[in-house]
Amino acid sequence: MAYKINDGCVGCGACAGACPVGAISEADGVFVIDADSCIECGACTGACPTGSIELDA
């Protein structure tokens, strides 16, 4: 289980700056979370202005 960015993402990049392990990266304007690097701290969820990051159960 890891955190995942859903379709509500507007590409602001705030989450990438909030992640302590650099698990969030951008490619072609789309932000993605590397599930293998994510330590499930939840910091990115609080940083996202659109509430677009959720636990991928």
Ligand code: SF4
């Ligand atoms: S839950 Fe924590 S480690 Fe995982 S992507 Fe979000 S900020 Fe990074």
Ligand code: SF4
């Ligand atoms: S903070 Fe939210 S809206 Fe901004 S890039 Fe990350 S997931 Fe997308």
